[in-house]
Amino acid sequence: MSNQAHNALCAWSLTISNMKLKLEIKGKTYDIELTEFDEKVKIEVNKKEFVFNQKEISKEKRIKVAKSYLPQKRDFKEKEIKSPIAGIISEIFIKENQPVKKNQKLLVLSAMKMENEVISDFDGKIKEIFVKKNQKVKKDQILLIIR
DSSP, X not given: OOHHHHHHHHSOXXXXXXXXXXXXXXXXXXXXXXXXXXXXEEEEETTEEEEEEGGGOOHHHHHHHHHHTSOOOOOOSOEEEEOSSSEEEEEEOOOTTOEEOTTOEEEEEEETTEEEEXXXXXXXXXXXXXXXXXXXXXXXOEEEEEO
């Protein structure tokens, strides 16, 4: 965790017995509710509850709970795009070394009489394509790599 993220987690000190808030980090919203009762503190994040005795809430535990809900650091070097289901590649819209944008259609996978679009979830460049049109693929088979 970066010092900036660590400081953002530890910099607040509030004295409120009940609080609801929404926290947005990189486009993902977290519903957070803090409740104090019977010498206990309940922290609820997106419907997942954590209850602590007030005497037991150390700085380390607060950081551990907060870290569990931070988005994972993303490796921007390469990402394998895998087949979500078994099927046949019916169309390929990209070529190796081609730049792609987030939400761009990469290929179409036909399975069970349905066409499933495989979409890029980030900007990048096609490093390698492992499939060809009309090729059968298995679930979780690597289709291509984006860097």
